[in-house]
Amino acid sequence: MxxxxxxxxxxxxxxxxxxxxxxxxxAAYPISPxxxxxxxxxxxxHDGKVKTxxxxxxxxxxxxxxxxxxxxxxxxxxxxxxxxxLMLMHEVLFIAAGMRLPIVMADVNRAVSAPINxxxxxxxxxxxxxxxxxxxxxxxxxxxxDTMIQAxxxxxHKDVMLPTMVTTDGFIISHGMERLEMYPDAEVTKFIGDxxxxxxxxxxxxxxxxxxxVLTDYYLEFRKANRVAMANAKQVILDVGREFGKVFGRxxxxxxxxxxxxxxxxxxCMGSTAGTTKSVVDELRAEGVKAxxxxxxVYRPFPAQEIAAALGKAKAVAVLxxxxxxxxxxxxxxxxxxSGLFDAGVRVPFASYIYGLGGREIFKEDIRKVYTDLKNLxxxxxxxxxxxxxxxxx
Amino acid sequence: MVVNAxxxxxxxxxxxxxxxxxxxxxxxxxxxxxATISGVEGAYQSLKKQGKIAENIKFVAFGGDGGTYDIGLxxxxxxxxxxxxxxxxxxxxxxxxxxxxxxxxxxxxxxHTTTAPAGKVIAGKQQQAKDLTEIMAAHRxxxxxxxxxxxxxxATKKFEKAFSIPGPKFVNIYTPCIPGWGYDSTSTxxxxxxxxxxCMWPCYEVExxxxxxxxxxxxxxKPVTEFLKTQVRxxxxxxxxxxxxxxxxxxxxxxxxxxxxEAATNKA
Numbered sequence: 001m002x003x004x005x006x007x008x009x010x011x012x013x014x015x016x017x018x019x020x021x022x023x024x025x026x027a028a029y030p031i032s033p034x035x036x037x038x039x040x041x042x043x044x045x046h047d048g049k050v051k052t053x054x055x056x057x058x059x060x061x062x063x064x065x066x067x068x069x070x071x072x073x074x075x076x077x078x079x080x081x082x083x084x085x086l087m088l089m090h091e092v093l094f095i096a097a098g099m100r101l102p103i104v105m106a107d108v109n110r111a112v113s114a115p116i117n118x119x120x121x122x123x124x125x126x127x128x129x130x131x132x133x134x135x136x137x138x139x140x141x142x143x144x145x146d147t148m149i150q151a152x153x154x155x156x157h158k159d160v161m162l163p164t165m166v167t168t169d170g171f172i173i174s175h176g177m178e179r180l181e182m183y184p185d186a187e188v189t190k191f192i193g194d195x196x197x198x199x200x201x202x203x204x205x206x207x208x209x210x211x212x213x214v215l216t217d218y219y220l221e222f223r224k225a226n227r228v229a230m231a232n233a234k235q236v237i238l239d240v241g242r243e244f245g246k247v248f249g250r251x252x253x254x255x256x257x258x259x260x261x262x263x264x265x266x267x268x269c270m271g272s273t274a275g276t277t278k279s280v281v282d283e284l285r286a287e288g289v290k291a292x293x294x295x296x297x298v299y300r301p302f303p304a305q306e307i308a309a310a311l312g313k314a315k316a317v318a319v320l321x322x323x324x325x326x327x328x329x330x331x332x333x334x335x336x337x338x339s340g341l342f343d344a345g346v347r348v349p350f351a352s353y354i355y356g357l358g359g360r361e362i363f364k365e366d367i368r369k370v371y372t373d374l375k376n377l378x379x380x381x382x383x384x385x386x387x388x389x390x391x392x393x394x
Numbered sequence: 395m396v397v398n399a400x401x402x403x404x405x406x407x408x409x410x411x412x413x414x415x416x417x418x419x420x421x422x423x424x425x426x427x428x429a430t431i432s433g434v435e436g437a438y439q440s441l442k443k444q445g446k447i448a449e450n451i452k453f454v455a456f457g458g459d460g461g462t463y464d465i466g467l468x469x470x471x472x473x474x475x476x477x478x479x480x481x482x483x484x485x486x487x488x489x490x491x492x493x494x495x496x497x498x499x500x501x502x503x504x505x506h507t508t509t510a511p512a513g514k515v516i517a518g519k520q521q522q523a524k525d526l527t528e529i530m531a532a533h534r535x536x537x538x539x540x541x542x543x544x545x546x547x548x549a550t551k552k553f554e555k556a557f558s559i560p561g562p563k564f565v566n567i568y569t570p571c572i573p574g575w576g577y578d579s580t581s582t583x584x585x586x587x588x589x590x591x592x593c594m595w596p597c598y599e600v601e602x603x604x605x606x607x608x609x610x611x612x613x614x615x616k617p618v619t620e621f622l623k624t625q626v627r628x629x630x631x632x633x634x635x636x637x638x639x640x641x642x643x644x645x646x647x648x649x650x651x652x653x654x655x656e657a658a659t660n661k662a
Contacts, residue, residue: 024440027433053440055432058472062429065469068422069397069433075440077433095422201395201418202438204449209413211421213405 008180010173013141015040017148020188024075027055027066033170034082034108060085064092071101074200083110097132102155103163110170119359120170122322134164135300159232169272254303256295263292265374269320304340316349316374355390399427399461425465428473453480459500481563487571499524512630530564539599542568544586576626593649605655
């Protein structure tokens with residue numbers, strides 16, 4: 001397969017993926033830092049490069065409402081948003097998932113108001129973890145591009161039929177220019193196949209009622225069906241990731257481990273910080289420290305067992321959260337991992353950190369310090385406060 | 395193809411696993427029927443263009459005054475501005491009836507509701523109803539109309555006309571609510587007719603900017619008290635001459651304005 005090597009930002013990469021996916025409908029509303037995805041895609045629509053009907057709605061609530069209507073009408077449907085936009089969609093995200101509509105959304109992670117801030121953290125996406133959407137994080141533009149393509153297959157798989165959001169880190173990835181390997185349009189078309197939705201409200205010969213009121217007698221069974229779909233998604237994500245590897249040469253899973261096999265100290269993080277952490281791991285390895293990185297790619301469904309298995313043999317583990325849960329516990333990722341470790345019977349010295357809120361920079365030295373903390377923790381020389389802030393102005 | 399906002403109609407016709415509907419029906423949430431149908435219609439346009447759909451399908455969204463005048467106004471305005479080929483029908487019973495008679499922006503001046511009750515100090519709703527039909531007309535869409543459930547020929551003519559016109563259409567149909575208004579259950583037709591006869595709810599249409607009054611009581615135009623005195627929601631008002639006069643004036647002003655608009659927009 002002839003790949004094209006180009007320089008693209010995360011937003012450009014996601015818009016290119018959308019062009020190649022060529023959805024029937026895109027209903028979207030611009031918001032920083034995701035605006036470019038819509039702008040670039042609108043260019044594709046107006047230049048006739050895609051067949052998509054672009055519905056330029058008046059809000060994100062309507063973007064998700066129209067997406068829901070479109071997907072229920074047998075159309076492959078995509079959208080893009082960020083932060084406050086995702087928050088405004090919140091109500092309809094649950095409806096899209098409950099109605100099993102395989103909408104694919106590009107979601108650029110950005111801090112949530114107040115205070116208003118346009119820079120990266122994961123608060124917006126973390127606020128939707130219980131919505132029933134599949135959530136996949138990207139470390140760089142390439143992963144974002146590749147995952148958008150895979151997301152179509154995952155969302156539309158008959159055992160899944162769940163909406164899927166693919167995230168990048170606002171500005172860091174969305175506006176960062178990187179090397180991108182693009183695949184031929186025809187190969188992407190072939191990989192994703194034709195759209196087959198769960199039902200179709202445009203089938204006037206076989207009229208259905210969708211969005212019924214379901215009372216005490218059946219509501220629980222509907223929720224259970226969503227749970228089963230989310231459980232099924234795990235295998236489907238692995239299968240699609242493996243097939244993607246065979247076709248396009250880059251395989252994907254639920255988590256990525258980097259030098260974890262023999263690691264004494266493992267840092268867990270998501271998104272762009274994984275790249276920075278890999279560089280620190282390499283430096284520490286050169287200095288003889290057995291450092292490792294566990295990157296969570298798929299946050300919903302949550303790969304609890306896989307994470308517990310990868311962390312089980314470490315001397316100490318740190319989780320870096322790019323969101324606050326304000327629960328007086330650790331951040332959302334750390335709390336979730338602790339729950340998984342408990343179920344797996346793993347007890348490991350554990351530290352949790354919160355970093356990068358509102359785009360606060362994280363440097364290699366900060367991550368180095370985390371590994372030092374872990375060494376001290378494992379040796380009983382230090383107690384690390386829960387949800388310790390990195391880079392806080394004291 | 396029908397999209398329905400959350401409300402009485404939706405909850406009474408779709409109790410799972412049953413359904414009243416013989417046509418495709420989709421319910422999303424309370425405030426987004428217009429946005430939802432714009433997605434369905436958008437999908438239809440896309441698939442039709444691609445040759446994946448052969449049939450010609452008409453789209454109609456239903457919402458109450460709560461889902462239309464208030465929480466769904468932005469969604470409605472957006473869909474109308476975008477020009478989707480759809481009809482939006484507002485079943486206007488002048489309050490949030492499904493949740494138990496709370497005030498809406500369609501509730502008329504003085505009416506008792508559970509969130510603007512006829513109290514000892516404040517007697518019912520203090521504000522006038524929003525004129526949504528005119529807001530829709532201001533979107534310069536091809537067809538906007540007001541009608542009543544009690545005038546079947548007027549209503550059906552308007553729905554048929556709306557379905558025959560491409561682009562966005564809006565019909566505001568006046569729909570009395572027995573428990574919300576407090577009247578005898580045999581009088582629904584009479585109630586809506588009385589609203590038209592007093593000109594508190596004029597039947598008219600705006601087609602491509604041209605106003606047409608479709609029911610004109612002329613010399614038989616009744617005073618508003620004839621309408622107000624029939625319903626429990628206005629009972630406390632009847633002795634309040636100032637408020638009655640205010641309601642009468644607002645009614646007359648709107649009626650005279652409509653007569654003027656009809657004359658002004660139909661000049662040869």
